[in-house]
Amino acid sequence: MRISSTLSGGDPCGISDNKLSKCIPPKGGIFSMNTSKLAETILLVKPDHFGFNNETAGSNSFMKPMKNRSKSQVREKALDEFALMVRTLTSSDINVLVMKSREDRVTPDSVFPNNWFSTHPDGSIVLYPMLAYNRRDERQPDKLKQLLSDSGFEVNTCMDWSHHEKEGLILEGTGSIVFSKDYKVAFAMASPRTDEKLFKKYCLYFGYEPVFFHAYDSFSKPVYHTNVIMAVGDGFAVLCSESIKDQTERTSVHSAIKKLGLERIDITLEQVSKFCGNIIQLNSKSKRKKIVLSSNAFEGFTDLQKRRLEQYGSLVEVDIRTIEHVGGGSARCMIAEIFLPKN
Numbered sequence: 001m002r003i004s005s006t007l008s009g010g011d012p013c014g015i016s017d018n019k020l021s022k023c024i025p026p027k028g029g030i031f032s033m034n035t036s037k038l039a040e041t042i043l044l045v046k047p048d049h050f051g052f053n054n055e056t057a058g059s060n061s062f063m064k065p066m067k068n069r070s071k072s073q074v075r076e077k078a079l080d081e082f083a084l085m086v087r088t089l090t091s092s093d094i095n096v097l098v099m100k101s102r103e104d105r106v107t108p109d110s111v112f113p114n115n116w117f118s119t120h121p122d123g124s125i126v127l128y129p130m131l132a133y134n135r136r137d138e139r140q141p142d143k144l145k146q147l148l149s150d151s152g153f154e155v156n157t158c159m160d161w162s163h164h165e166k167e168g169l170i171l172e173g174t175g176s177i178v179f180s181k182d183y184k185v186a187f188a189m190a191s192p193r194t195d196e197k198l199f200k201k202y203c204l205y206f207g208y209e210p211v212f213f214h215a216y217d218s219f220s221k222p223v224y225h226t227n228v229i230m231a232v233g234d235g236f237a238v239l240c241s242e243s244i245k246d247q248t249e250r251t252s253v254h255s256a257i258k259k260l261g262l263e264r265i266d267i268t269l270e271q272v273s274k275f276c277g278n279i280i281q282l283n284s285k286s287k288r289k290k291i292v293l294s295s296n297a298f299e300g301f302t303d304l305q306k307r308r309l310e311q312y313g314s315l316v317e318v319d320i321r322t323i324e325h326v327g328g329g330s331a332r333c334m335i336a337e338i339f340l341p342k343n
Helices: 071-091 141-150 162-167 196-206 247-259 295-300 303-310 321-327
Strands: 041-045 095-099 117-119 124-127 157-160 177-179 185-189 209-213 230-232 236-239 263-266 280-283 289-294 314-318 336-338
Touching: 041 071, 041 141, 071 095, 071 314, 071 321, 095 141, 117 141, 117 336, 124 141, 141 157, 177 230, 185 196, 185 247, 196 209, 209 247, 236 247, 236 303, 247 263, 263 303, 289 295, 295 314, 295 321, 303 314
Parallel strands: 041 095, 124 157, 185 209, 236 263, 289 314
Antiparallel strands: 041 336, 117 124, 177 185, 230 236, 280 289
């Protein structure tokens, strides 16, 4: 399938990259095997240093400090919400791995690990370039590989794209990129955390069809991550169409969703503020589809929208209001999918 994107002209690989310029991906793309299945294992990172991050606030309008609580109270509340989320997911038959935050650095946003790594069925881990300096400290590749190996997963290689930070080129993992269910199409929107050229280069290297666009919040600011305004699952796509102001780009995104054969569930900007776009579809250990979303998102969806979503998986609600309010991210941001093969 070929889906035209809205990218402007120019060489998609016109970025200096000595590390990758000599690499040739396997025939059919590095992720050419059947990857349509949903993740059956996820990884969460404990918010050991959670708090309002001044370094990320400039690009994330969803973050708000809690003036009526001390820093320690906010942290303890986030830890309580995290523990409850782990229990809720586990009781919903979802396989959950938990990793602690770094002990030698303060990382207030470490609860959002999907921005610094992704895993893939060929046994590879990809590391991503991040905007905020203190978010770069979240990366723990050695600890990650050890945890995954100890949990019975096969890790063959670690592909490090984080060096692009030195060039000012940012691409924050599955926050910046929303993949289709078969990983053949990738959606991304422009923001300080998502560089257009690097996204296009990534898609070319890994064999994805890029769909790039611009989207804005209710204050006419670029939304910081693509996965805040859209989610793609097996059979459906949640999208805030009104955030895409350019009609040509909106049509392009709609066309891509239609060609993928997905039911489009449109949400409003008001629903985006409740994190209705930041949801994720998973497989339980018993192969039953689940859709994880926050309590705010659950309350934000209409009854009709919830019934439509329930056709694609039972809804698993997690109450993470403090993490959402202070961190500016929700359930999908907290979940890193594990697609690695088992040993």
